[in-house]
Amino acid sequence: MSGALPDSLPVMERILSRHVTRDFQERPIPEETLLQLIRAACAAPWGGGAHVGRYVVVTANLNLRKIRAVSPGMTGKPSAVIALCLDTGEAEELGLGSGQKTALYLALGAAMQNILLAAQDFGLGGCPIGSFHRGALRILLGLPESLEPVLMVAVGFPTPVDRPKPEPPEPDLSRFTHWERFS
Amino acid sequence: MSEEADDRKGILPGGEAGLAFAETLAFLATAANGTLHEPKLYGTLRLMQALDRVAGAMEAAGLTDEALLVKAREIGARVTTLGFDQAAWEDFTNDAVQFFVERLHDTHPVSRDT
Numbered sequence: 015m016s017g018a019l020p021d022s023l024p025v026m027e028r029i030l031s032r033h034v035t036r037d038f039q040e041r042p043i044p045e046e047t048l049l050q051l052i053r054a055a056c057a058a059p060w061g062g063g064a065h066v067g068r069y070v071v072v073t074a075n076l077n078l079r080k081i082r083a084v085s086p087g088m089t090g091k092p093s094a095v096i097a098l099c100l101d102t103g104e105a106e107e108l109g110l111g112s113g114q115k116t117a118l119y120l121a122l123g124a125a126m127q128n129i130l131l132a133a134q135d136f137g138l139g140g141c142p143i144g145s146f147h148r149g150a151l152r153i154l155l156g157l158p159e160s161l162e163p164v165l166m167v168a169v170g171f172p173t174p175v176d177r178p179k180p181e182p183p184e185p186d187l188s189r190f191t192h193w194e195r196f197s
Numbered sequence: 198m199s200e201e202a203d204d205r206k207g208i209l210p211g212g213e214a215g216l217a218f219a220e221t222l223a224f225l226a227t228a229a230n231g232t233l234h235e236p237k238l239y240g241t242l243r244l245m246q247a248l249d250r251v252a253g254a255m256e257a258a259g260l261t262d263e264a265l266l267v268k269a270r271e272i273g274a275r276v277t278t279l280g281f282d283q284a285a286w287e288d289f290t291n292d293a294v295q296f297f298v299e300r301l302h303d304t305h306p307v308s309r310d311t
């Protein structure tokens with residue numbers, strides 16, 4: 015489907031209007047809201063059926079500053095950061111070890127997207143952050159060896175500069191889609 | 198090591214300025230490591246992010262003025278909103294060079310005995 019959407023496709027609308035926010039207001043996010051974002055993350059599909067994602071939520075100003083210092087990809091100043099980690103210890107115990115690693119990363123990606131989409135319902139914007147130093151984050155968050163930090167999501171209320179949302183891009187679907195076989 | 202020094206182990210002096218410089222050092226080392234595996238264009242961005250941080254630390258240390266801060270903030274904001282328009286970024290960095298060189302030149306005039 016492309017072009018104008020029929021009425022009442024709220025999920026499509028959310029998906030198409032989402033875009034990264036990098037410019038945030040200095041305004042705290044209620045804890046209850048952050049928990050709703052984690053709830054959204056936990057609702058992501060997981061290969062093997064076992065959710066081995068762990069989410070470290072950071073809201074303390076000094077902690078956020080330290081994290082930004084080791085995250086060159088975090089150009090804005092978010093009110094909260096959610097570190098998406100894999101519990102590799104539990105994955106191993108459940109037989110979802112090294113052979114399943116790709117599936118676990120994919121599942122964490124789905125959790126990331128759920129967080130980004132859910133954030134919109136609370137007036138929040140977010141940005142995935144992949145450019146950070148894993149070892150440094152381990153130190154700052156006190157992550158045990160068994161917890162692998164994979165990605166962070168920076169969240170906060172967008173500033174007026176960040177809005178209005180740009181028009182959703184109109185991809186050339188034929189470039190991305192192949193019917194029946196690759197051609 | 199004296200007892201007094203031992204008490205302060207790991208604590209940088211200088212309050213906000215000390216914190217801002219410590220953050221900047223961590224940032225620079227992280228960026229040096231990260232840019233090894235990132236697209237080439239990120240290197241120039243990281244340097245400008247570092248510039249913004251250094252200016253922030255200088256501000257906290259009382260070592261700067263309004264004009265420099267305004268310029269650094271402008272650069273910081275530009276990094277946040279950047280699309281990948283390399284030509285525009287090149288112009289922008291050129292302007293920044295001019296600003297900082299003129300400032301260096303004007304604030305530290307050369308005479309024969311300097």
Ligand SMILES: Cc1cc2nc3c(=O)[nH]c(=O)nc-3n(C[C@H](O)[C@H](O)[C@H](O)COP(=O)(O)O)c2cc1C
Nearest residue numbers: 032033034036087088089141142143144145146165
């Ligand atoms: C795995 C991953 C890592 C990312 N890391 C960063 C990052 O470190 N810093 C950043 O500003 N954006 C990061 N992004 C966001 C992308 O730059 C952004 O999604 C892309 O430019 C498209 O913009 P849009 O999401 O608004 O459509 C990341 C996205 C993904 C999926």
